[in-house]
Amino acid sequence: GxxxxxxxxxxxxxxxxxxxxxxxxxxxxxxxxxxxxxxxxPASAVNLSASGMAFNAPEPTEIGTLLELKILLPFFTGLILYAEVVACEKLPTEGDGARVYQTRVNFQHLRDRDRDVLIRHVLQRQSEYLRKQRLERED
Incomplete structure (x- = not known):
């Protein structure tokens, strides 16, 4: 060939x-x-920004702990990010008695290209949300 x-x-x-x-x-x-x-x-709902994220976890994590996070965004965009735990709060116990801890992290040593991917993803999700709200108001 x-x-x-x-x-x-x-x-x-x-x-x-x-x-x-x-x-x-x-x-x-x-x-x-x-x-x-x-x-x-399993997929998990998170609150994601270009500088960090918040997510629910079944176990508490000590503030200052460094984590390696493997994130799979839509269209199989995968990121491996490093983050430091900045807060971990126990949420009220759910109906099934399961403990849940809201964990907040700040990304560390984020490469420019990874930050760009995160920013594009967040902007796309915000745009979808605003479009959905506008359509609901029109109905």
Whole structure:
């Protein structure tokens, strides 16, 4: 195919393209493994911003604890973020007697590209929410 034609004309470029192809395959396999791991986890509602998030957890977490958060946004946009717990409050016990702790974290060492993904996601969700409210008012 195309790669063979490139090999005859520019062998260095062909080697480079093969190397990139191998890296893409490795990333794809890693992503599939990570996605399968994430698929086993139930989806959770969170309050997300570009600087941190709040979520409910079954166990308390000490303030100052550093966490690795694996977040899967719509359209399989996956992020691995690091965060510090800044608050953890016990919520009133639910009807089934389960304890729930609202945990708030601030992201640490956030890469610009990850921050951009978060900002785009938050803006998209806000836009959907406002559109839904407008449609409900019109009805």
């Amino acid at each position: 195309v790669l063979r034609k490139i090999e005859t004309v520019a062998p260095d470029i062909a080697r480079y393209l093969k190397s990139l192809d191998q890296k893409i395959d490795l990333l794809g396999k890693a992503f599939l493994t990570w996605t399968n791991e994430m698929a086993d986890q």
